[in-house]
Amino acid sequence: MLTTSILDPILSRFIREGSLDVTFADGKVTRYEGSKPGPHAGLRFVTKAAERGFFLNPGLAFGEAYMDGGVAPQGCTLYDLLHVLMLNAMYSSGHVGEALSAATRMVRRRWIQFNPESRSRRNVAHHYDLDERLYRLFLDRDWQYSCAYFRTGNETLNEAQDAKKHHIAAKLKLDRPGLSVLDIGCGWGGMALTLARDYGAVVTGITLSTEQLQAARARAAEAGLSDRVRFELLDYRQVCTRYDRIVSVGMFEHVGIGHYRTFFDKVRDVLADDGVALIHSIGRNDGPGTTNPWIAKYIFPGGYSPSLSETFAAIEHSGLWVTDCEVLRLHYARTISIWRERFAAHRADAAKIYDERFCRMFEFYLAGAELSFRVQGHMNFQLQLTRSIDAVPFTRDYMVDEERAALARIARP
Template identity: 55%
Template sequence: MERLLEILLRRVIVDGALKVTTASGRSFTVSTPPRAGPPPAPLAVRFTSAEAERGIILDPELKLGEAYMDGTLVMEAGSIADLLALLMSQPAAFNPSVPAKAFHVLRRLGRRIAQFNPPERSRRNVAHHYDIDGRLYSLFLDHDRQYSCAYFEHEGQSLDDAQLAKKRHIAAKLVLDRPGLKVLDIGSGWGGLALYLAEMAGAQVSGVTLSQEQLALATARADERGMAGHVSFALRDYRDVEGPFDRVVSVGMFEHVGVAHYGEFFRKAKSLLKEDGVMLLHAIGRSDPPGVTNPFIARYIFPGGYIPALSEVTPHIEKSGLVVTDIELLRLHYAETLKAWRQRFLARREEAARLTDERFCRMWEFYLAASEMGFRHQGLNVFQIQLARRQDAVPLTRGYIAEAEARLRRAEAGCATPLRLAGE
């Protein structure tokens, strides 16, 4: 089995170096000259069980993460993020072994079942990830607890500023051209975007979530800000919401809808919009053809989740009768967001361990690192799709976006206090 592991790694790693110590104590190094630039920092891993070695040979997409989480794969030089960057940047990362291909085929055949998300199952899936100790998220998110891709306007921008820029960019695309517009926020999280739209653009915002923890904190924030008359939150599935609304926005929620429900989602979105309404969908996507959810992410992080290709989304938009008025791909913005989250999480890892345990911390570190490298090396991106019922619902050219962002910046500068979490 050790020999098979060595053969597999030598086939995969064609650019870089990795030292491996097996559970029996044998060591070998896979090393190839770098294609460009100085040689990378040395990486070394050690296995503490033969079972972990066997698992990675047969099903690396699942078992690599499990081995790190369980402590049967130990980083002796470098970090798990460094290892994932090495492995996921290799050309052969897209050409797995025969057993791994078989697992991929089986998962693809079963993806409709895995992503079947009726309301009750959707609630359970959301609770799995979001209804945990809220203090964990405060360790690595920005002060507004934005748990989606930030918008980095320039190199070196702080996470807090980039998340504010994301809210500003979304608000601009919603064409909030007059106060009092009724806005629905599908998947409203901890309420930061809804509060921003209400305070900076004078909107009347209704947010819906399936997370009890998020609902409680979002409601407390609205009360604390004196915004209860302008923003409301409810524990409700989007399928149960009644319209109409002037604007609809959804950020980081579409990944949990499931392929089998895309048609239902866009038909419902159309029914919620007024005739001159505008919608902005912000979601993770892939530049590759349709695929399957990474099994580690599906089992431990986001059950029922899926990252779609645009080719899986746009046909359902067309059939719903909605008009696509703008599409923007944010590409590496999420890689930078995840890097910031990972660094902040590791800086407060001891606190995270006190809230959870060491196994959870290794799982979370792997999740953040693997997600980051997926955006850097494997074609993941974020799309923002602007939709309307009529072609003339938005201005003719995109200049209105920059103009709206400039107005929002002025409103932010005039805000007496920043939007922070309740109790901070």
């Protein structure tokens, strides 16, 4: 009863919007209702340990309790439950445990995000060296593990991921064949192969994932593009060659705030004098913050979604020009929603590859990630960078023209 009596006033203050029915481990049922209308969900604490964890460090313990069966949605889906919790977490709730945990993370965030080369490789391996069969279950045909681009909102996942690549290519101003391109954090090679096949670029993709490296090289050989695309296991800090263009999609989130200056200084140093770079990253619409501790432990160790203020401060010191900035607000929410649906449809296959606890971890990750874009201010940004003030035209009309022309070329039979 002690935990219940402690949690009751906390939950009463916590729920400001919508409502939450809570069944405690001792069987007591209480409804917590906010002053604003909103979504409704039900939560059941299966164990007293889960209740204690929710009191002491909910940001970490709640996800762990779900993985271990200590908490469960009741009369609703996991997504519904997280929707209520994450929506209300945006208010000042007076939760002592979470406030102390957040303050500690803020003080320690430079250490938590300290990503020298050896640590960066371990962090990347933790998530990206998972069995490739897992990613085949929910990603698109090109294995794009980053925000898609929905030009109308009605595209399929394949269409939206193709559109994302051509949207980025237009910003790279690939106005002649043979341009050299560096792809930092190349994933399974889809962007690099697209730039070589559809734009005549000569691409070098670098990654710290051995699994992705093998897959990317195999895909280049299968597509007959090995003479135009090569992939290397290399940290961005070790790049020495200069390139006409640089692209980086979904990698900046893994750099770490203490390394932003190093990252943008490296982009400046290896970009040609008249070159163009495009950085695509998850970001946050408020000020500097920290990474959720459950995400940091189980999904992306060393990862962080930066604010624009932190990012621009580092760019300013590098001497690079920000020649274009675009914020994509709900595109990633839509992308992850499709991933979540596809993962759920193939959940039994995922359990055969790993186990039930892994599946619970992954569905918790996907639901929470989607909601971070819907209710917690996360977004994506694309920054176009140059060394020279006149490396790109006066206006951004050329981007729109090139994107439409590229899509028209590809659509022809």
